[in-house]
Amino acid sequence: MPINLKMPALSPTMEEGTLAKWLVKEGDSVASGDLLAEIETDKATMEFEAVDEGVIAKIVIPEGTDNVKVGEVIAIMAVDGEDAGEASAAPAKAEAPAAEAAAEPEAKAEPEAKAAPAPAPTPTSAPAASDDDRIKASPLAKRIAADKGIDLSTIKGTGPGGRIVKADVEDAKPGEAKAAAPAAAPAPTTAAPAPAPAAAAFETDIPHEETKLSNMRKTIARRLTEAKQTIPHIYLTLDVQLDKLLKLRGELNKALEAQGVKLSVNDLLIKALAKALIQVPKCNVSFAGNTLISYTRADISVAVSTPAGLITPIIVGAETKAVGAISTEMKELAGRAKEGKLQPHEYQGGTASLSNMGMFGIKHFEAVINPPQGMIMAIGAGEKRPYLVDDALGIATVMSATGSFDHRAIDGADGAQLMQAFKELCENPLGMLA
Known part of the structure; x- marks a missing residue:
């Protein structure tokens, strides 16, 4: 049986961590005591050691991933001469890691979708309810867009990472998107004002860069x-x-x-x-x-x-x-x-x-x-x-x-x-x- 390598609890209070770096790659043979990965907790970067010997069949969580829960499968190890390819496939279904758990239901649902196309609208209707949440825009830009009746999906952001900022919506004109979905426009007007003061403080034309905060x-x-x-x-x-x-x-x-x-x-x-x-x-x-x-x-x-x-x-x-x-x-x-x-x-x-x-x-x-x-x-x-x-x-x-x-x-x-x-x-x- 393949072994699921899980995110370890490196301190009594640890609930999640960042998988900072893999020290092995798929196909590598490892023995007990070998270093597998570096894991960043809230205070330090610690090394994760192998307990058993085997071959790394699959790396489930890529390095650099934040907020990996303790106990979540991060890799699969083949043992006792197992084929690495088979070992990487079997546990994935049993443990349903996040990446594959999402893909597997789609594969099973595909034949049903052909026979009964009714479920298909379900995923397409979801964005309409949270469309504004999916668009990267500052709260100030959202508020201006709502006041002017501008569909943010038609705006190309010029802020960091493509974020829509104040300057992007100030000169924009309302499009037809508002008429097509009038119910969606009021949502940002009521939801946006609460976080606006904190986020708006970073609305600036001064050259700058944003740095992701470490767990520490x-x-x-x-x-x-x-x-x-x-x-x-x-x-x-x-x-x-x-x-x-x-x-x-x-x-x-x-x-x-x-x-x-x-x-x-x-x-x-x-x-x-x-x-x-x-x-x-x-x-x-x-x-x-x-x-x-x-x-x-x-x-x-x-x-x-x-x-x-x-x-x-x-x-x-x-x-x-x-x-x-x-x-x-x-x-x-x-x-x-x-x-x-x-x-x-x-x-x-x-x-x-x-x-x-x-x-x-x-x-x-x-x-x-x-x-x-x-x-x-x-x-x-x-x-x-x-x-x-x-x-x-x-x-x-x-x-x-x-x-x-x-x-x-x-x-x-x-x-x-x-x-x-x-x-x-x-x-x-x-x-x-x-």
Whole structure:
């Protein structure tokens, strides 16, 4: 029996993905463990391995296909010496993949269509009901066309991908199509106004290009929108003197040079936030409706910018790890994050987040909480500033740190205690190494 290769669930929450690239072609022999395809989830591009050995008889879903549901047949494998041609045909009928399921009923219905032509009008009548939906046109162009009685099917679009835009219908004249189907004209008038404001904003004569959103970018947009709409954020900012931390970093780097380890300031800040969360456990929490989840370990999600968008690999149990181990692990995770090679357990979870934009010269910003976490620490640039040192005005290296807290789970006073603990650890960094 041939084997149906199905879209795998590469994470507990995955419902669909993009079949980014096939690494095999029809007729190829594969063994268990061979890489078959690259699949793009909402956070990473992951490899799909073969479990059995056989021959790829048919590729059902072409590469580049979006929104492939988990469990959908993507390819058919012939096993145990089966003929690849026969294997590719048989399962297609049994599983009815989307492409062939649509074709098969047509083949069966053909003889009936000759004997009884009555069913034939069914497909031709459908476009009349949704004709406007099938035509690629901006809502503004649809509204103008409806007002002027113009049949959009007679207009050639000059927008991206042949889309009909405002300029295409402004100078057009009504044709006979409106008289032939008067009932179809009012439909766009009532349906179009709702989405018009969002779409009309992109109605422009300025040279531009449209880029299809990746699954990752769609997920970022959805999660950040949900976070800002559903989580009441409270922001707390304080200044942190970094001179002692920078001095300690220099000394540690000299000691670790032989091991090939070079600490960044961010590595020490990860450690400081983890220790602070253990010292102030009321901030190491998640709001879960009718319950509050309190964590006894500090897993720090660290924001990493990648070509596809922001992702947050996790340093698990950062409060107990040496800063050298944190540095090594962070470099490895960040490297694989930028290649889209992180595994789900490496970026899903975490008890709090840290986002550092100091390397871009950003002095201060307020980060959006990464649900279901209860807080995120935003780090600004360290810079020389006038500062009171031992009750005397002097010059010190100072950075601003801003904590964003979920006010449903964390009171302002508790957030303030966390910020103070973080500041104390950074300004007296030997304490974080104990």
